[in-house]
Amino acid sequence: MNIKLGNSQIVIERKPPTKTMFSDLIGPLIALFLALLVSAAIIALSGVNPILAYTSMIDGAFGNFRSFAETVVKATPLLLAALGLTISYRTGLVSIGAEGQIVMGGLMATLAGIYFTMLPGFVLIPLVMLAGMLGGGLWGAIPGYLKAKLGVSEVINTIMLNYIAIFFVTYLLDIPLREPPGYFPQSAMIAKQAWLPIMVTGTRFHLGVLFAIIAILVVYFLLWRSPIGYQMRAVGLSQTTAHTSGINVKKNLVLAMGLSGAFAGLAGMVEVAAIHHRLVNSFSSGYGFDAMAVALLGKLHPAGVVIAALFFGALRVGANMMQRTAQVPASLVFVIQGLVILFVLMDALLRQYSIRIVKEDVVHG
Amino acid sequence: MDTQNILEMRNITKKFANVKACNGVTFFVKPGEVHALLGENGAGKTTLMNILYGFYRPDEGEIYLKGQLTDIHSPKDAISLGIGMVHQHFMLVPTLTVAENVILGLTANLKKLDMEKAVEKVQQLSDQFNFQVNAKALVKDLSIGAQQKVELLKAIYRGADILILDEPTAVLTPQEVKELFTILRQFVAMGKSVIFISHKLWEVMQISNRVTVLRQGGFVDVVQTAETTKEVLADMMVGRSVVLEYAKTPVASSEALLALHGVCAEGDLPVSCLNEFSLCIKKGEVVGVAGVDGNGQRELAESIMGLRAVTKGQVCLNGKDITDMPIRKRIKLGMAHIPEDRLKQGLVLDFTVAENMVLDTYDEPPLTCKGIFQPQKMQDIAQELIKEFDVRPPNYDAIVRNFSGGNQQKVILAREFTRSPQFILAVQPTRGLDIGATEFVHRRLLAEKEKGAAVLMISADLDEVLLVSDRVIVMYEGRIMGEFIPGEVLITDIGLMMGGTPQERLGVCE
Numbered sequence A: 001m002n003i004k005l006g007n008s009q010i011v012i013e014r015k016p017p018t019k020t021m022f023s024d025l026i027g028p029l030i031a032l033f034l035a036l037l038v039s040a041a042i043i044a045l046s047g048v049n050p051i052l053a054y055t056s057m058i059d060g061a062f063g064n065f066r067s068f069a070e071t072v073v074k075a076t077p078l079l080l081a082a083l084g085l086t087i088s089y090r091t092g093l094v095s096i097g098a099e100g101q102i103v104m105g106g107l108m109a110t111l112a113g114i115y116f117t118m119l120p121g122f123v124l125i126p127l128v129m130l131a132g133m134l135g136g137g138l139w140g141a142i143p144g145y146l147k148a149k150l151g152v153s154e155v156i157n158t159i160m161l162n163y164i165a166i167f168f169v170t171y172l173l174d175i176p177l178r179e180p181p182g183y184f185p186q187s188a189m190i191a192k193q194a195w196l197p198i199m200v201t202g203t204r205f206h207l208g209v210l211f212a213i214i215a216i217l218v219v220y221f222l223l224w225r226s227p228i229g230y231q232m233r234a235v236g237l238s239q240t241t242a243h244t245s246g247i248n249v250k251k252n253l254v255l256a257m258g259l260s261g262a263f264a265g266l267a268g269m270v271e272v273a274a275i276h277h278r279l280v281n282s283f284s285s286g287y288g289f290d291a292m293a294v295a296l297l298g299k300l301h302p303a304g305v306v307i308a309a310l311f312f313g314a315l316r317v318g319a320n321m322m323q324r325t326a327q328v329p330a331s332l333v334f335v336i337q338g339l340v341i342l343f344v345l346m347d348a349l350l351r352q353y354s355i356r357i358v359k360e361d362v363v364h365g
Numbered sequence B: 001m002d003t004q005n006i007l008e009m010r011n012i013t014k015k016f017a018n019v020k021a022c023n024g025v026t027f028f029v030k031p032g033e034v035h036a037l038l039g040e041n042g043a044g045k046t047t048l049m050n051i052l053y054g055f056y057r058p059d060e061g062e063i064y065l066k067g068q069l070t071d072i073h074s075p076k077d078a079i080s081l082g083i084g085m086v087h088q089h090f091m092l093v094p095t096l097t098v099a100e101n102v103i104l105g106l107t108a109n110l111k112k113l114d115m116e117k118a119v120e121k122v123q124q125l126s127d128q129f130n131f132q133v134n135a136k137a138l139v140k141d142l143s144i145g146a147q148q149k150v151e152l153l154k155a156i157y158r159g160a161d162i163l164i165l166d167e168p169t170a171v172l173t174p175q176e177v178k179e180l181f182t183i184l185r186q187f188v189a190m191g192k193s194v195i196f197i198s199h200k201l202w203e204v205m206q207i208s209n210r211v212t213v214l215r216q217g218g219f220v221d222v223v224q225t226a227e228t229t230k231e232v233l234a235d236m237m238v239g240r241s242v243v244l245e246y247a248k249t250p251v252a253s254s255e256a257l258l259a260l261h262g263v264c265a266e267g268d269l270p271v272s273c274l275n276e277f278s279l280c281i282k283k284g285e286v287v288g289v290a291g292v293d294g295n296g297q298r299e300l301a302e303s304i305m306g307l308r309a310v311t312k313g314q315v316c317l318n319g320k321d322i323t324d325m326p327i328r329k330r331i332k333l334g335m336a337h338i339p340e341d342r343l344k345q346g347l348v349l350d351f352t353v354a355e356n357m358v359l360d361t362y363d364e365p366p367l368t369c370k371g372i373f374q375p376q377k378m379q380d381i382a383q384e385l386i387k388e389f390d391v392r393p394p395n396y397d398a399i400v401r402n403f404s405g406g407n408q409q410k411v412i413l414a415r416e417f418t419r420s421p422q423f424i425l426a427v428q429p430t431r432g433l434d435i436g437a438t439e440f441v442h443r444r445l446l447a448e449k450e451k452g453a454a455v456l457m458i459s460a461d462l463d464e465v466l467l468v469s470d471r472v473i474v475m476y477e478g479r480i481m482g483e484f485i486p487g488e489v490l491i492t493d494i495g496l497m498m499g500g501t502p503q504e505r506l507g508v509c510e
Helices: A021-045 A050-062 A065-090 A098-115 A121-150 A154-174 A207-224 A227-237 A239-244 A249-276 A287-297 A302-326 A332-352 B045-052 B075-080 B098-103 B115-128 B144-157 B174-189 B201-207 B230-238 B297-305 B327-332 B342-346 B353-357 B375-389 B405-417 B435-450 B462-468 B491-498
Strands: A002-005 A008-014 A353-359 B007-016 B019-029 B034-038 B060-065 B068-070 B083-086 B162-166 B193-198 B210-215 B218-224 B256-265 B274-282 B286-290 B312-317 B335-338 B423-427 B454-458 B471-476 B479-484
Touching: A021 A050, A021 A332, A050 A065, A050 A302, A065 A098, A065 A121, A065 A207, A065 A227, A065 A249, A065 A287, A065 A302, A098 A121, A098 A154, A098 A249, A098 A287, A121 A154, A121 A249, A207 A227, A207 A249, A207 A302, A227 A239, A227 A249, A227 B353, A239 A249, A239 B342, A249 A287, A287 A302, A287 A332, A302 A332, A332 A353, B007 B045, B019 B045, B019 B060, B034 B045, B034 B174, B034 B201, B034 B230, B045 B162, B045 B193, B075 B083, B083 B144, B098 B115, B098 B144, B115 B144, B144 B162, B144 B174, B162 B174, B174 B193, B174 B201, B193 B201, B201 B230, B210 B230, B218 B230, B230 B491, B256 B297, B256 B454, B274 B297, B274 B312, B274 B454, B274 B479, B286 B435, B286 B462, B286 B491, B297 B335, B297 B423, B297 B454, B327 B335, B335 B405, B342 B405, B353 B375, B353 B405, B375 B405, B405 B435, B423 B435, B435 B454, B435 B462, B454 B462, B462 B491, B471 B491, B479 B491
Parallel strands: B019 B218, B034 B193, B034 B210, B083 B162, B162 B193, B286 B454, B286 B471, B335 B423, B423 B454
Antiparallel strands: A002 A008, A008 A353, B007 B019, B007 B060, B060 B068, B210 B218, B256 B274, B256 B312, B471 B479
């Protein structure tokens, strides 16, 4: 690609990517550092000492075991949804639908938790889990199926299904599912034995965190240690080659979206069963969208996704402390998130492309 | 300079990487003539014309237009100098009308645009040439032939004195070809010129006044059409000496391994559909398919591998009907495929060498045991294959995208041949490879043949087909024009068959 600039041109060309362990590790770190540097400037502009802001943020996220547990709790749904997205992105599907899938997963989990109160916990918790994964999975499989059968863009469909899911739940909470006596748009509580137990007293460190840790291994195993994962990655990188060598591309598209949705659904289930214990409006608070950034920042690898999810969790938790101690608006955290994403993407871009400025008369073609 | 020539391209040289696509080519065009530019794939025809149309700048050489030394920087320059080009792939906006397409890009100031007047003018032009195209029709509703007329209209509307047509008949039905020729004759009768790029001999004989022949980027000759014959042109187009020779063992078996019985399949182009195609390949035999690209070779390959639906007829492997068998099952039955486009079909470019090498076997033991994929096994297998096939660099975990073409092809060969296939379909197996890699591919194919595999090699490179095959068939417009043993037929006759003359009519005066 060439961009004209007076009588010079900016020439952007693909180059063989530099790929070493060192650059893989150091690149994102530099990106992170630069993002925090720019954010510091913005914080300073709003009249706050950026060092104070950052220390209070770190303190809020990692200061003691309680705050660290809180970071992990916030990171858990992000991690689960991002692991799901890792599957669909690796299969070459640009899903924007994690949010809707979380919501549907939460809804199904809630229904299971409300209506099967007679079951004991060790049956009910797996059932609620299954319901959540099924809700998210089916919601994800729909755009996968439409993509495979009709070639409809999964980008558009997942966005649309987000709205449908969110407003469907809003409606349900408004009328049929509203708890008696019904002052608030929220459902009845799920059965107490379905609540995910707290693992460490004095914190909100719940069983769902364990689910997330298992999910990390499951996704790694699925993608790199199973023939299905091999197929999905082949489809993601070259549908034509996959098809030529006899891989069923359509089946893999549907399956990847379904699995992707199941993990998002599990995130929704965890939010309901461990945190809210009932379905409330916008219980997901944008986890599904942040998860996209987490998956991409984590380089679509479970290990990277863990780090990115913890980072985003820490930002969310730290933001509150930053607001309280340093009077920096918590929304500034979104600015920091955005800057981090921008810089990390730059790192990826600069590794794949060389950018040169060339005088006009030397340019051929 | 000869004032009779409207265009003189002198000593044009253009290099891509280290390949000379054009090497000192000279090309003169007179006003009022249809000048054919004849040559095989890769002869440099299209490159030369892209230079004239301003897509590329020549590395050496000069272009004189109407006696003036001219520097053409871009297609925009070319158009303003009166050069029009109709590409093989049309450059039209399907959702706009004919008139809108014609005037697209001509006026910068949309406020001054008088659409009604433009429509009228386009319609007038269309009627003048008897195009039978409605200026208000949407392009997407038009047939391919009519869309080509819109491209012609575009060029004529912009005041082209020289019209370049790149393989214009490849996408047309015979009836549409006739219409096109009538239009071209009308156009040159107005004192304008047409440059007609083609590899089809009969067309060139029919439409052109003069012919310039190119071969492998070099200028061969320019002749008056009336003073030459198809045979002479065919000779100039393909005639060249064979460099290499392989020792070939005779075909021992008479057992048919792969057989096609009256196979029909739809074509990417109207002329490339398979029409009652029958063929039989024996164990230990290499059958070569010669022919110019786009004459049904891709359709043949895809029908055999199950990538394209067979609408009629049967494909049999070892006497078993596999016409409707899924691709994967065919592979498991021992069919190997070296696809035409190794980058898009043959490799997952961002997979590692090892991952690419197990694309056919990843889901069976020893690579998958009890449902678990074994990366360690994959590496072991890859390391062995890398050694055996001399893949360089010898890193099993390097990304294939960055490999040279020859080494990429070796990865594919390693993957396909390690399964000891019964049948090998090799499509353009050496396209873009250097001599060393080409020879390597040929020797490996012949080694598989020795082991008893039946090989079908489809290639647009005639030398290669003659060199490697035990038996050659020539394809033209989805049918077999002839069948022969290499060395038993004159190269001229092969050229004629590739250009559409059936074997039984060779030597018959037309």
